[in-house]
Amino acid sequence: MGESKQGLVEMTKGIMGQNENPITQFQTKFKELETGFKTWLAKQSMGVEAAVVTATSAVQGAAIGAFMGTLSSDVNSVLPTPPPNAALNPQAMASLQQAQALAGGPLVQARNFAVMTGVNAGITCVMKRIRGKEDVQSSMVAAFGSGAMFSLVSGMGGPNPAANVVTSGLFFALVQGGLFKIGEKFSKPPVEDVLYNKTRGMLSSLGLQNYEKNFKKGLLTDNTLPLLTDSALRDVRIPPGPRLIILDRIQRDPALKETRGAYR
Numbered sequence: 001m002g003e004s005k006q007g008l009v010e011m012t013k014g015i016m017g018q019n020e021n022p023i024t025q026f027q028t029k030f031k032e033l034e035t036g037f038k039t040w041l042a043k044q045s046m047g048v049e050a051a052v053v054t055a056t057s058a059v060q061g062a063a064i065g066a067f068m069g070t071l072s073s074d075v076n077s078v079l080p081t082p083p084p085n086a087a088l089n090p091q092a093m094a095s096l097q098q099a100q101a102l103a104g105g106p107l108v109q110a111r112n113f114a115v116m117t118g119v120n121a122g123i124t125c126v127m128k129r130i131r132g133k134e135d136v137q138s139s140m141v142a143a144f145g146s147g148a149m150f151s152l153v154s155g156m157g158g159p160n161p162a163a164n165v166v167t168s169g170l171f172f173a174l175v176q177g178g179l180f181k182i183g184e185k186f187s188k189p190p191v192e193d194v195l196y197n198k199t200r201g202m203l204s205s206l207g208l209q210n211y212e213k214n215f216k217k218g219l220l221t222d223n224t225l226p227l228l229t230d231s232a233l234r235d236v237r238i239p240p241g242p243r244l245i246i247l248d249r250i251q252r253d254p255a256l257k258e259t260r261g262a263y264r
Helices: 002-019 022-042 046-071 090-102 106-131 136-154 161-187 197-205 209-217 222-227 230-235 240-252 254-263
Strands: none
Touching (some): 046 106, 106 136, 136 161, 197 209, 197 222, 197 240, 230 240
8 A cells, every 4th residue: 555655656757857848947957057066166166266266257257248249239340441541630540449349240249348357357256265254345456357358359449458457457357346345235225124024923913014014104114013002103104903913913012012111
């Protein structure tokens, strides 16, 4: 009997597996491969990890750059070509080089994106291994290297290549640092959320989570829970029924009841 039951379970699993969405199966397999790859990579030396990360990121960047290059026409074909012996002033030549560097077709953009993403990822990997964390300093160092290498391979810049390498690197670093700080700011939960942990938990357990906004509008934080009265809840426009439920929960909560007594 037990064996037949086990066989039925296995057969059911097999049927369910056959009926599973192919896209879901592919996503599951891809996730398993990605997790396995990251686990293997974390066990390698810093040099191996940096090389692999740089190569894979460069390939991804090249694909993105090639795609971007196909969306816009190759502006190089319409850019003016100076005569062989023409004497252009350095500023005009710099402007022409910048336009050529930024307006290339799929191959040029693939090269540019491959360099930027590959160098950035490789330096970030090394910095993370050395410093044990990924912060704004590491991000800016990686961006500086990315900008410097982009300047070198694209030929973009003025008559002084060395100065332009430094300038491009600094520009990339400042932009990346600013974006890192902005992302860091928006990724942090609002300060007010920390003040409503108990309140949120209580309302959710009572099925009254929709009234959390009322608590916030009235600045009724976790610290005010033991002090809540019917009039206070009425002031923040919570209906009579939910008010009774909330007050009953507060009265039956030993911790809140004890705190309430201490305030009196």
